[in-house]
Structures are given as structure tokens and as C-alpha cells.
Amino acid sequence: MDYLEWRHVFKLDPAKDISDEALEKICESGTDVILVGGTDGVTLDGVLDLLVRVRRFEVPIALEISTIDAVTPGYDYYFIPTVLNSDDPKWIKNLHHEAIKEYGDIMVWDELVAEGYCILNPNCKVAEVTQANTDLSTDDVVAYARMAENFFKLPVFYLEYSGVYGDIAIVRAVKNELQNTKLFYGGGITSSKQAAEMAQVADTVVVGNIIYEDLKAALSTVKAVKNAI
Ligand SMILES: CC(C)=CCC/C(C)=C/CC/C(C)=C/CC/C(C)=C/CC/C(C)=C/CC/C(C)=C/CC/C(C)=C/COP(=O)(O)OP(=O)(O)O
Numbered sequence: 001m002d003y004l005e006w007r008h009v010f011k012l013d014p015a016k017d018i019s020d021e022a023l024e025k026i027c028e029s030g031t032d033v034i035l036v037g038g039t040d041g042v043t044l045d046g047v048l049d050l051l052v053r054v055r056r057f058e059v060p061i062a063l064e065i066s067t068i069d070a071v072t073p074g075y076d077y078y079f080i081p082t083v084l085n086s087d088d089p090k091w092i093k094n095l096h097h098e099a100i101k102e103y104g105d106i107m108v109w110d111e112l113v114a115e116g117y118c119i120l121n122p123n124c125k126v127a128e129v130t131q132a133n134t135d136l137s138t139d140d141v142v143a144y145a146r147m148a149e150n151f152f153k154l155p156v157f158y159l160e161y162s163g164v165y166g167d168i169a170i171v172r173a174v175k176n177e178l179q180n181t182k183l184f185y186g187g188g189i190t191s192s193k194q195a196a197e198m199a200q201v202a203d204t205v206v207v208g209n210i211i212y213e214d215l216k217a218a219l220s221t222v223k224a225v226k227n228a229i
């Protein structure tokens, strides 16, 4: 599966506006994929709009499902988060159970990629919405990574610092534990230096909000990640 080889990901938020000019630069930047996702304000219109606009380019496009009301055919992959450190079973498996009960007969399972999220920024929106317990030691986080890989056999473990730059020591400790499950890192990357640092440890680096704040800085992260060893 291609996603096993991804190094750099741009995450576009369907609740935010992006100009055609900026979108073209993002799509032609050399990134491995455009991942469409956000915590709130995600609508079918927003998800369709980005699908149609990104499809004009060659880059693959994946949808990270945050609400079942905003799912449409046509994406290359569907990423399904399960928030391992949520205190509310809704975000771990209940919404998933509901969706599979309703759409299980028509699902193309090979297009679905399950992601075990571990959210570590206590002040981000997704931590609040999912009631994530972010008060975790390195050992706690490593245990979630082991759970993702060995117990649930998830293809992706996503260390989510949304909005703040993470702790490289924690990212390294997790990476050292994982053999098959891919480590996605996302959060607070605003420069090529940060992107390169995380890319030396994580399998895949996700760049989000800086796209909307400083396009040039966002674009600089692609080369930084691709050149990192
Ligand atoms: C062809 C076709 C239609 C195929 C699809 C079939 C189908 C219906 C598949 C569904 C399968 C399934 C099991 C779905 C699960 C449904 C579901 C709603 C699950 C819940 C997912 C979940 C735990 C969401 C929580 C929120 C979350 C982790 C979102 C990810 C995005 C994220 C962290 C964004 C970062 O936040 P952001 O919004 O950027 O924050 P700022 O604005 O502060 O930057």
C-alpha cells in the first residue's frame, strides 16, 4: 500500500478556505498525499469541494473521517481515527460500530486505513472534543504504541500534537518500539528545521495549520522531510 511509503503529508482542513493559487502550490509541492481532515466544521460540501479541486492534480488524496455525515466516494483512501487515549468510548469504537452497522455491506475495506491516535497537546480542539487523557508519561505513550501494533494490529500510530511542536524524545521512544506499524507525527511544524527533525524519527510527517498561516514555510517542509534520513 502506498501509504506505507509516505514521508510527507499536507493536511487540509475542509472547514478552512484556501485559494486556487495556494492549493496548486500545495498539490504540486512534491508532497506524498493530501489528507483532508479536521475536528470541527467538517461538512460534505467542504469535503467534496476539496476532492474536486485536488483531483485536477496528480497527487493522491485521502479523507480522514471525523464525521460520518461528511463521507463521499472518490477519495483514494479513507483514514479512520480511533483515539486510544480518549476517555469516551464514542471516539475509540462506538462511532465506528455505528458506521459499520450502517454501511458495512458497501464498504471497500481495502480503502480503509485505521489510525491509532494518541493526542498529547491538552489544549488542542481534538483533545477537548474527544476527552483525551493527555497527562501521560513516556511509558504510557509507548504502551499505547505497543497496544496499537501488537494488540490491535493497526497500520498507523499517530502521535498528535495538533497546534504545538512535540517532544522529540517521546517520538523517538515510540519509534524505537514500532516494527510494522507506521509512526505518523503531526503538530506545530512551522519550519523546515522542525520538519527535518521530526522526519529523522517518524515515518511520516504531517503538516497542517502552517499552510493557512505561512504558505512559503509550509512548502519548505516538503524538501526538508524528503531529504531527511
Ligand atoms: C466509498 C465510501 C463512501 C467509503 C466509506 C465508507 C464508510 C462510510 C466508512 C466509514 C468507516 C468507519 C469505521 C468510520 C468511522 C466513523 C467515525 C465518525 C469515526 C470517528 C473518528 C474520530 C475518532 C474522530 C475524532 C476527531 C479526529 C481524531 C479527527 C482527526 C482530524 C484532526 C485530529 C484534525 C486536527 O484538528 P484541526 O481541526 O486541524 O484543529 P485546529 O482547527 O485547531 O487546527
Ligand SMILES: O=P(O)(O)OC[C@@H](O)CO
Pocket (backbone or CB within 6 Å): 011, 160, 161, 162, 163, 164, 185, 186, 187, 188, 189, 206, 207, 208, 209, 210
Ligand atoms: O496543524 P498542525 O499543528 O500542523 O498539526 C497537523 C496535524 O497533526 C493535525 O491533525
Ligand SMILES: [Mg+2]
Pocket (backbone or CB within 6 Å): 013, 038, 208, 209
Ligand atoms: Mg488544523
